[in-house]
Amino acid sequence: MSFNLLVLTCLAYVALLFAVASLAERSAEEGRAGWLRSPLVYTLSLSVYCTAWTFYGAVGYAARSGLEFMTIYLGPTLVFVGWWVILRKLVRIGRENRVTSIADFISSRYGKSNLLGVIVTVLCISAGTPYIALQLQSIAQSFTVFVTDLDTAPVAGDRTLIALWVAIGLAFFTIVFGTRNLDANEQHHGVVTAIALEAVVKLVALLAVGVFVVWGVAGGPADILARIDAQALPDWQIQPGRWTGLILLSAIAIITLPRMFQVLVVENVDDKHLATASWAFPAYLFAISLFVLPIAALGMELMPAGSNPDMFVMTLPLALGRDDLALLAFLGGFSAATSMVIVASLALATMVSNHIVVPLWLALRAANGQDTGNMRLLVLNVRRLSISIVLGFGYLYYVMSGGSEALAAIGLIAFVGMAQTLPALLGALFWRGASRTGAALGLISGAALWAYTLLLPSFGPGVVLPAHVMADGLFGLPWLRPYSLFGLTTLDPLLHALFWSLLVNVLAFCIGSFLSFPSPIERVQGALFVNVYDRPGPARSWSRPMAQAEDLLPVAQRIIGVKSAQAFFQAQAEGQGKAGFLPDITPEFLEALELKLAGSVGAATAHAMIAQSAGTAVVSVEDLMAVASETAQIMEYSSQLEAKSEELTRTARKLREANDKLRKLSVQKDAFLSQISHELRTPMTSIRAFSEIMMEADSLSPEEQAHFAQVIHDESIRLTRLLDDLLDLSVLEHGQVQLDVAPANLRKLLDQAVTSSKSVQANRMFRIIRSRDDEEIMVTTDGGRLTQVFINILSNARKYCTAETPEIYIQVRQMQDMIEIDFTDNGAGIPTESQALIFEKFARLTDSLHAGGAGLGLAICREIMQKLGGDIIYVPGQGGASFRVSFPRVLAARAPRREAAE
Amino acid sequence: MKPPASPPFLARNSYRLRRLMDAARFLPVFGFVLMLLPLMREDPATGTGSAASEWAYLFAVWLVLILATALMARGLRKAFDPPKAPDPARKD
Numbered sequence: 001m002s003f004n005l006l007v008l009t010c011l012a013y014v015a016l017l018f019a020v021a022s023l024a025e026r027s028a029e030e031g032r033a034g035w036l037r038s039p040l041v042y043t044l045s046l047s048v049y050c051t052a053w054t055f056y057g058a059v060g061y062a063a064r065s066g067l068e069f070m071t072i073y074l075g076p077t078l079v080f081v082g083w084w085v086i087l088r089k090l091v092r093i094g095r096e097n098r099v100t101s102i103a104d105f106i107s108s109r110y111g112k113s114n115l116l117g118v119i120v121t122v123l124c125i126s127a128g129t130p131y132i133a134l135q136l137q138s139i140a141q142s143f144t145v146f147v148t149d150l151d152t153a154p155v156a157g158d159r160t161l162i163a164l165w166v167a168i169g170l171a172f173f174t175i176v177f178g179t180r181n182l183d184a185n186e187q188h189h190g191v192v193t194a195i196a197l198e199a200v201v202k203l204v205a206l207l208a209v210g211v212f213v214v215w216g217v218a219g220g221p222a223d224i225l226a227r228i229d230a231q232a233l234p235d236w237q238i239q240p241g242r243w244t245g246l247i248l249l250s251a252i253a254i255i256t257l258p259r260m261f262q263v264l265v266v267e268n269v270d271d272k273h274l275a276t277a278s279w280a281f282p283a284y285l286f287a288i289s290l291f292v293l294p295i296a297a298l299g300m301e302l303m304p305a306g307s308n309p310d311m312f313v314m315t316l317p318l319a320l321g322r323d324d325l326a327l328l329a330f331l332g333g334f335s336a337a338t339s340m341v342i343v344a345s346l347a348l349a350t351m352v353s354n355h356i357v358v359p360l361w362l363a364l365r366a367a368n369g370q371d372t373g374n375m376r377l378l379v380l381n382v383r384r385l386s387i388s389i390v391l392g393f394g395y396l397y398y399v400m401s402g403g404s405e406a407l408a409a410i411g412l413i414a415f416v417g418m419a420q421t422l423p424a425l426l427g428a429l430f431w432r433g434a435s436r437t438g439a440a441l442g443l444i445s446g447a448a449l450w451a452y453t454l455l456l457p458s459f460g461p462g463v464v465l466p467a468h469v470m471a472d473g474l475f476g477l478p479w480l481r482p483y484s485l486f487g488l489t490t491l492d493p494l495l496h497a498l499f500w501s502l503l504v505n506v507l508a509f510c511i512g513s514f515l516s517f518p519s520p521i522e523r524v525q526g527a528l529f530v531n532v533y534d535r536p537g538p539a540r541s542w543s544r545p546m547a548q549a550e551d552l553l554p555v556a557q558r559i560i561g562v563k564s565a566q567a568f569f570q571a572q573a574e575g576q577g578k579a580g581f582l583p584d585i586t587p588e589f590l591e592a593l594e595l596k597l598a599g600s601v602g603a604a605t606a607h608a609m610i611a612q613s614a615g616t617a618v619v620s621v622e623d624l625m626a627v628a629s630e631t632a633q634i635m636e637y638s639s640q641l642e643a644k645s646e647e648l649t650r651t652a653r654k655l656r657e658a659n660d661k662l663r664k665l666s667v668q669k670d671a672f673l674s675q676i677s678h679e680l681r682t683p684m685t686s687i688r689a690f691s692e693i694m695m696e697a698d699s700l701s702p703e704e705q706a707h708f709a710q711v712i713h714d715e716s717i718r719l720t721r722l723l724d725d726l727l728d729l730s731v732l733e734h735g736q737v738q739l740d741v742a743p744a745n746l747r748k749l750l751d752q753a754v755t756s757s758k759s760v761q762a763n764r765m766f767r768i769i770r771s772r773d774d775e776e777i778m779v780t781t782d783g784g785r786l787t788q789v790f791i792n793i794l795s796n797a798r799k800y801c802t803a804e805t806p807e808i809y810i811q812v813r814q815m816q817d818m819i820e821i822d823f824t825d826n827g828a829g830i831p832t833e834s835q836a837l838i839f840e841k842f843a844r845l846t847d848s849l850h851a852g853g854a855g856l857g858l859a860i861c862r863e864i865m866q867k868l869g870g871d872i873i874y875v876p877g878q879g880g881a882s883f884r885v886s887f888p889r890v891l892a893a894r895a896p897r898r899e900a901a902e
Numbered sequence: 903m904k905p906p907a908s909p910p911f912l913a914r915n916s917y918r919l920r921r922l923m924d925a926a927r928f929l930p931v932f933g934f935v936l937m938l939l940p941l942m943r944e945d946p947a948t949g950t951g952s953a954a955s956e957w958a959y960l961f962a963v964w965l966v967l968i969l970a971t972a973l974m975a976r977g978l979r980k981a982f983d984p985p986k987a988p989d990p991a992r993k994d
């Protein structure tokens with residue numbers, strides 16, 4: 001077939017795709033999308049799994065390795081057969097959270113972390129770009145195989161040029177239908193419909209070739225089975241490791257490949273479609289792989305040795321003179337390649353723009369303090385640019401790899417790369433404890449190992465990894481050889497890489513999750529994802545509308561553009577039977593508006609925006625977080641205030657206490673001063689009076705003079721004694737007293753005291769009862785001070801004992817190291833209510849001048865006894881006043897009590 | 903978050919639906935085991951498996967899985983309908 005005719009056919013086919021896609025878009029816009037949303041279209045769109053690698057490569061794969069090619073389809077079959085376990089939940093969560101890509105899914109689950117979004121995006125790009133290059137290669141290759149007039153059409157021989165034109169054409173198609181609008185849920189009806197059509201084309205093409213081979217060339221099923229067995233090579237023997245590993249790998253890939261995620265989750269419009277796809281998609285895979293082995297077997301039998309088995313689908317009908325079938329096969333391969341490239345570049349571009357370019361752009365604008373402006377045009381342009389970049393990368397990769405054989409293996413290599421997202425993805429679905437840190441660690445370590453053990457070596461030694469690294473390992477360490485890490489030499493490179501990367505990935509993911517503590521938003525998202533079935537229907541709803549339509553219109557205009565926002569509002573108003581641009585704010589309207597906004601700025605942002613404008617009862621997690629953090633700040637502030645006020649209260653209380661104390665002290669001081677002045681004034685008054693009398697001495701007799709002088713003398717002695725006492729008390733109270741500790745005989749001390757006290761009211765006869773034997777105790781203490789106390793007690797007894805025949809009974813007891821001495825008289829004693837007062841200063845029960853004391857005696861006694869390590873107490877109920885003096889027999893060198901207090 | 907206690911006995915329909923869900927969870931495991939059988943089979947004469955017969959076997963297993971899934975999917979669709987009083991979609 002001539003090159004020009006082939007190109008014309010391709011263009012016609014592409015024109016058909018354009019027509020179908022735009023028809024679908026128009027139907028969707030006019031709300032007649034019913035048939036577009038059928039389970040059939042959904043199932044057919046899933047066939048982007050079958051790329052040109054499937055279409056051409058599967059036959060080649062079968063020719064080289066026999067049945068092993070089937071693993072690529074058996075794995076996905078298992079996943080769809082088990083749709084109830086994983087896919088149902090994945091799709092449900094994806095739809096409820098308006099997920100736009102696999103990167104968005106993972107970042108959204110782990111606390112809307114953009115870091116994870118970036119990691120997954122980079123991983124998808126590095127795995128997806130070579131895959132796109134592979135599709136470009138296969139299209140270019142099929143051109144050169146088909147064209148018969150290579151010499152007259154020089155372009156046909158230049159595969160690079162063909163690949164370039166194909167890449168440009170596909171970029172154009174993807175931009176036109178993939179970024180036509182930023183509609184709700186990131187769904188593209190035109191693209192999906194075109195993909196569905198292409199799915200039919202490639203299936204029909206392969207089935208047609210297969211039917212032709214089985215019934216047209218061979219003699220039916222029995223014959224073909226015999227021919228298969230005849231062609232079997234030793235290499236066809238199933239290898240258990242690869243067989244099992246590849247089934248698992250392809251099962252993982254059907255979930256994690258970005259393009260599969262796009263059609264499976266993002267473009268899904270109804271959960272129920274999955275119920276149909278669960279058997280219909282395996283049936284599609286069944287049909288598309290049914291004739292692969294027969295075609296391969298016949299190709300090997302009939303084609304000349306050395307011909308490329310990858311092209312048997314086309315070359316076999318060509319060789320057998322069926323150009324029409326070959327053209328159909330060509331179109332089938334073309335469909336397979338283009339559909340993959342379109343969906344993959346769309347999915348990758350969404351990730352690149354949502355997770356890398358737009359956040360960067362917004363950060364830059366925000367850093368420059370600029371308004372974010374019209375988001376709609378920005379996002380669309382970024383999307384367009386990203387598509388071009390992704391396809392450009394694919395083309396560059398193709399050119400640089402030179403269409404080498406290395407590309408053929410890239411399909412499985414990409415599978416292993418994307419499999420690195422599996423732990424994070426399954427953790428997102430089933431494990432609430434999975435954390436952002438764990439996911440990031442797992443993804444990074446898994447991707448690094450994948451790159452080192454599979455991706456980089458796949459270019460061949462010396463291209464990216466130096467040959468010596470391949471042979472001897474990194475840094476010359478043999479256990480770091482890319483194809484046999486830690487000496488695992490028996491696995492083939494693919495399984496080796498799959499094993500190590502997933503093992504380390506899962507390990508890092510688990511350990512990271514065990515050891516880290518997720519943020520609140522992460523935990524909320526985790527619960528939202530894992531327990532998705534605990535809530536009937538979408539969780540968010542607008543229950544209490546409060547905003548005005550006027551408030552919402554500007555918001556919408558900024559995001560989706562002035563014209564379309566106004567059109568949307570007008571349409572909504574019309575739907576409610578109103579004229580003008582402002583519909584009533586019903587929950588339905590708010591939901592529709594949020595859905596509309598979500599397509600351009602993401603679900604969470606749209607929800608937050610409307611929540612802000614509408615002030616509704618239901619708000620997003622971010623809002624709650626913002627509110628919570630503000631509340632936390634306020635609470636912290638108020639708790640600080642509270643702490644401060646508590647401190648103030650404490651201080652105030654202390655101050656009050658101190659004040660009270662001061663006031664008490666002041667009162668005491670005043671009382672003391674008034675007492676002192678009273679005590680001083682009384683003798684002073686008599687001294688003054690008598691001295692004035694004596695100044696008029698001439699009228700006085702010498703006896704009178706002597707008497708008055710005697711009074712003055714007595715009063716001055718009293719004054720002196722009072723001042724001495726005061727001084728004594730002051731010295732004692734301030735602890736400046738020096739004790740003169742020395743051994744002494746207690747009896748002698750008592751004798752001395754009794755003698756000294758006789759001068760008080762010397763005219764009264766006291767009977768003093770003592771037991772001298774008990775008193776024979778040697779004490780070590782300040783004898784002078786002790787005697788002072790005894791004298792004071794005895795003098796008081798003499799002064800106040802009212803009995804007719806007064807008696808004083810002195811009783812000495814020795815108890816261990818303490819000595820107790822009771823002084824008991826037979827007087828009236830001290831009334832109970834006064835007993836507490838007698839040791840206070842100036843406490844004199846009968847304020848009689850005749851007592852001759854200042855009322856300081858017992859206060860001084862108590863101070864002395866405390867200095868001597870003992871005490872003096874009043875013992876009630878002894879038939880009179882009874883004082884008990886107690887003190888240690890041997891006083892330590894220094895008085896302990898005062899020392900401790902100072 | 904503790905789900906409300908499930909009723910101890912279910913109506914016949916809910917019971918059937920739940921066993922169907924169990925079956926749907928088991929099916930891929932059975933399928934996987936069946937797919938591994940070719941690994942354990944070989945022709946005693948040649949010491950290798952026959953590609954053609956294994957090919958036929960695998961496609962037969964495949965077909966059975968597709969039919970079984972299609973049958974189950976008809977029943978499981980009910981679980982998508984808005985749940986009535988006792989939520990049939992909840993695990994038992």
